[in-house]
Amino acid sequence: MHKPDYHLFVCASFRGTEARGKCIKKDSMQLVSYLEEELADRGIDAMVSTTGCLKLCEEGPIVIVYPQGHWYKGIAGEEAMDAILDSLENGGGPAKQYLLA
Numbered sequence: 755m756h757k758p759d760y761h762l763f764v765c766a767s768f769r770g771t772e773a774r775g776k777c778i779k780k781d782s783m784q785l786v787s788y789l790e791e792e793l794a795d796r797g798i799d800a801m802v803s804t805t806g807c808l809k810l811c812e813e814g815p816i817v818i819v820y821p822q823g824h825w826y827k828g829i830a831g832e833e834a835m836d837a838i839l840d841s842l843e844n845g846g847g848p849a850k851q852y853l854l855a
């Protein structure tokens with residue numbers, strides 16, 4: 755089994771079986787395909803998964819990066835996602851401007 759260098763989690767707002775949280779209303783799922791394309795284009799070895807509501811709706815969309823354990827807030831567009839992708843390309847340090855305190 756190949757274990758990727760990074761595992762990214764994008765909040766898909768599920769509470770039980772319904773997407774009731776706010777990240778999906780802020781277009782978090784539209785970023786998943788962009789993220790997967792960019793990871794491939796940049797040659798970053800990463801897996802992408804979606805999650806249930808992470809209980810941080812007001813800060814969303816939320817993205818988490820492992821193994822670093824970086825939690826990001828306000829990932830509401832390609833520019834914000836690019837900041838995370840740039841950080842991964844540069845060794846996995848935090849994209850500080852979006853880091854959840």
Ligand code: FES
Binds near residue numbers: 807
């Ligand atoms: S829906 Fe994403 S944190 Fe609640």
